[in-house]
Amino acid sequence: MTNFIPIFPLGIVVYPGETLNLHIFEPRYKQLITECSRTGRPFGIPVVINQKVAELGMLVKLTEICKRYTNGEMDIRTEGIEVFRILETVKEIPEKLYSGAIVTYPENITGSGIPGIMGKLIAGIRELHRLLDVQKDFPKPDDQLNSYDVAHHAGLTLEEEYEMLTLLAEVQRQEYLKRHLARVLPVLSAMGTLKERVKLNGHFKNLSSFDLDR
Template sequence: MTNFIPIFPLGIVVFPGEELNLHIFEPRYIQLIRECLDSKKPFGIPAVIEKKLGELGTLVKVVEVSKEYEGGEMDIRTQGTKVFRILELVKEIPDKLYSGAIVNYPHNREDHGKQDLMQRVIFGIRELHRLLQVKKEFRKPDDLLLSYDVAHHAGLSIEEEYEFLSLMQEVQRQEYLKRHLAKVLPVIAEMEQLKEKVKLNGHFKNLSSLDLDL
């Protein structure tokens, strides 16, 4: 399917199913959100990386207007629905302040992939949080978690998150996170050991002598 959508480019990667809170203050995006609310239609958030508009993004729907301000600004709650690919950018739209795009929607397999692989990913992310002394709670039971639900918690760079967004099978996304965690966990663990050594440096140490035949 191909269609036109209004777009709200941001320097983030949004995933399907993700809940995203936004403060809307620019006149063009106030207009965009007002029209989406009136028509009950979604808008697109394509990722901007290093000041370049990516061709991939996520369609989002407005769930709620949390607060409206006197000047027209508003706080909104949105939720990602599906990945789109920009075919053509429409920079100027008659009587509109915002831009849009002609997009299609790549076939995206959002099954549960491999459950054992997903459990390894979840375990790896929790180990990452333990090492970093970060407390994060997932909003679903472990057996219902998809890769999209945990990807923002895995310490990916925005470039890696964009690459992750381009993967259209759940098992591919699970493998991507597994490889990422296998790469970063040993580095962080080594840093933790180094930090402990630095903490001990300069303190008196109660060490037993080694029984060596010298």
């Protein structure tokens, strides 16, 4: 299916099912959100990387206007619906301040992926958090999580998060996260060991000597 959608380019990656809170302050996006609130139409958030609008983005729906300010600014809550691919950007729309795009929606295979892999990914991400000494909660119970739910918790860069957005099968996304964790966890573990060794420097140490006569 191909259609026209208003767009709100941002330097973030949004995934299907993700809740995103935004503060709306620019006149063009105040107009966009006001219209979406009135009509119930969704809008697109294409990813901006290195000051360029990328090919893929996320169609989102407005779920709540949490607060309206006297100057017209708004705090809103949105939810990701599905991945879109931009076919053509429409920079000027008659009587509108915002831009739009003609998009198509590629087939995206969801589901549970490879049995057992998700549990290993969750455990790996929790180990990542332990090594980094951070506290983060997943948005759902463990048995309901998919790759999209945990991607923002895995320490990916913006470019890596976008690369995962381009993967349109759950099995591929799980494998991507698996490889990412396989790269970073050993490095962080080694850094933790180094940190402990640095802490020992300057302190009295109770160590066994090496017997040269052994």
